[in-house]
Amino acid sequence: MNWTGIAASSGIAMGPAFLLKEDKIEVKKHSLQAEQVEQEINRFEEKVKLAIDELELIKKKALQKLGEKEAEIFSAHILVLQDPEYIGAVKDKIKTDLINAEAALQEITDQFIMIFESMDNEYMRERAADIRDVSSRVLKRLLGIKEMSLDEFAEPVILIAHDLTPSDTAQLNREMVAGFATNIGGRTSHSAIMARSMEIPAVVGLKDILEKTNQEDYVIIDGNEGIVYINPENDLVMEYRTKKEQYEAHLAELKTLKNEASITADGHQVEIVANIGNPQDGKGALENGAEGIGLFRTEFLYMGRSDLPSEEEQFAAYKTVAEMFSQESPVVIRSLDIGGDKELPYLNLPKEMNPFLGYRAIRLCLDRTDIFKTQLRAILRASVFGNIKLMYPMIASLQELRQANQVLEEVKQELINEKVPFNPEMEVGMMIEIPAAAIIADQLAKEVDFFSIGTNDLIQYTMAADRMNEQVSYLYQPFNPAVLRLIHMVIQAAHKEGKWAGMCGEMAGHLTAIPILLGMGLDEFSMSASSVLPARSLIRKLNVSEMKNVAQKVLQMETAEEIKEYVEQEVLAKLK
Incomplete structure (x- = not known):
């Protein structure tokens, strides 16, 4: 028997089933005096x-x-x-x-x-x-019910459950849980996210697999394709043993690239860096061969607490990350990007009809300069400990960029007066997330040191499609001609002024997008740590002069489907 569900965490796992069946808790209601x-x-x-x-x-x-x-x-x-x-x-x-x-x-x-x-x-x-x-x-x-332990098994098992809560997943022993499959869940569920971090193969959203599986049944989890097999034939077991070996050999091959440069087949060098949310993530970036940090999402320092982080707390976090990498390795710190789907209850911000288009990111910082200045002081103080760069989010106009820079100059002067050291040559850039900013990129490029294209928001704003809304998810198209033309426009504007252009959205690590971005001249690719080595492996096989032709052809195409199919067939398929 086999089930098809949602591939939540890649990899292949095989072993006996362990059914996680919790008895339904019966709650009896009784009256009180x-x-x-x-x-x-x-x-x-x-x-x-x-x-x-x-x-x-x-x-x-x-x-x-x-x-x-x-x-x-x-x-x-x-x-x-x-x-x-x-x-x-x-x-x-x-x-x-x-x-x-x-x-x-x-x-x-x-x-x-x-x-x-x-x-x-x-x-x-x-x-x-x-x-x-x-x-x-x-x-x-x-x-008075005791929790069941999920980290002690006699042998490695495949966990089968209706659902795994985040608490369950966090306590899994990856040596004893080879993989898991659940009735419900999606790629955005916390258990799926955590499974990917722990590198445990998982398939979710299988509807009734718990009810159709018996304890000790032999199970194959194909986390790459989203398929689960129960008691498969011997031929299939042998086939999957080979697939598992090939997959693990591929991962081992990628690891050999950890300390290699990101250079194309014809000698063009780019930078592959990582997106992080905190100092702890920096270790994962290093372990995966990132050449630096292309996006430090500082809002995570502000979340999950009851008050604002102090200047000293922030300084310690930024300094820690800077010191993890060499003096030459970039550490791009994004100033506070709160709002949209990220809230800080202790700020008591007003509820908005459309928070993604509202009082958020640089808009909030320019209004609450007390919060902004504290962060800028911490970033500037940390800048003497590494190659720190500052990046503003959600800039929509030249006026906002100039206002932000004015606040930065005020903070620099305060530090000079206090005789506090900082790097006066620290690069200052901005994210391109709003179509308006992409269209005036030629003007903005004159007043920044770099651009970083935030495709997660740029795509949804360009297509007017909430990336979290299933009903319009078909419009969230990274390969849409409009999105690609804006990206090309931004890269050209940066290069015309002798500035570099990077990308820190999910698209930067998308293997189908990389050949196009390389051909457009993108200088820096910033992505999740786990995407670094696959991206480097691909880039080292590509030829920039050929990718320029690919990018030119793609920019003339009419649909996202046509573009994606062309790259997959004419570039990626030929590399296999």
Whole structure:
């Protein structure tokens, strides 16, 4: 038997099935006397505190095993248990309905989950799983149910479950869990994201695989194609053993490129760097052969906490990353990019009809110069410890760029007056995320040291299509002629002024996009750490003069499908 689902984490795993079947928790509702309410609320608060303490411990383990980005998932879970709307609603339910904490928690949780699951946005629907995970933890504490351990098995197994919560995934022992398959989930679910970080092959969204699998059945997980086989024929087992060996040999071959330069077959050198969210991610970038950092997303230093990070905290983080790399290796730090789908509750920002087009990123920083100046001071102070570069996000006009630079000059003067050292030659650039900025790139290029093209937003703004909305996801097209022409325009504008152009969106690590971008003259490719070596392997096989012809042809094509098919057939297929 075989099932086709969503390829959540690449790789091939084989072994006996271990079925994770949790008995359904039955919650009985019973009435309280008025004098029992305070005691019941205290009991509930005590178990919530216990759950928060446990999540702090899991977060610490996740930080050591997976890095800051994945550990932040548990900061978000902790915030749910500190959310007065959610926790307050449970306490109000106990008080007004005079019912036990377990019943109140389940009723309120069901309401919250229903709201999230009814949303059109896939990302928001996935967040229902977070609330389910958090509430289940508190519910089990209230009922005295012990958690099952997922890191102790007698032999490596394939885990089969209805779903794996982030808490489950963070505690997996990758030596004992060869792979996993679940009934539900998507590529954006936290368990999928964490599986990729842990390099555990996984297929999700298989609908009823848990119900159709028996304990100890032999399972093959094909995380590359999104297929799961249960009790396959011997011929297929042998075929997959060969595929597994080939896949692992390919990974080993990529690792030999870790310390190699990113030079094309005809001797043209580019820079392949990594996107990170915190100092811990910098280690992963180094281990994967990144030549520096092309995007340090500083907003993660501000999230998952109750107040703004101090200048000293930020300085320490930036200095740590700068010192991880050589003095020549670039570390591009993006100033605060809060807003859109990233919120800071403690700033009490107004709710907006369309936050992606609202008060965010550089717009917020130019309004709240107290926050902006603190960050700029920290970045400038760290600049003497490495090749740090500053980058502004969400610039839409020349006026905004000049305003940002004016604030930067004020901070520089303050540091000079205080006799605090910084690098006066630190490069200052900006992201090109807004079509308006791409169109006036020739003007902007005169006043920056570099551009970094943020394709994640540039594509959605160009196509007027929310990248998180499934109903318009067909319009989120990296290879759309309009998007490619804007990218080409930006690179040309930078080069005309003798400046360099990079890209820090997901597109930079897309193997089908790389030949086009190389042909357009992109100087720097910044991507997730795991994409660095595959990108370097491809670039070393390409010839720039040929890719220029590919880019010219592509820019004359009419559809994204035509462009993608052309590159895959005329470039990539010929390299195999």
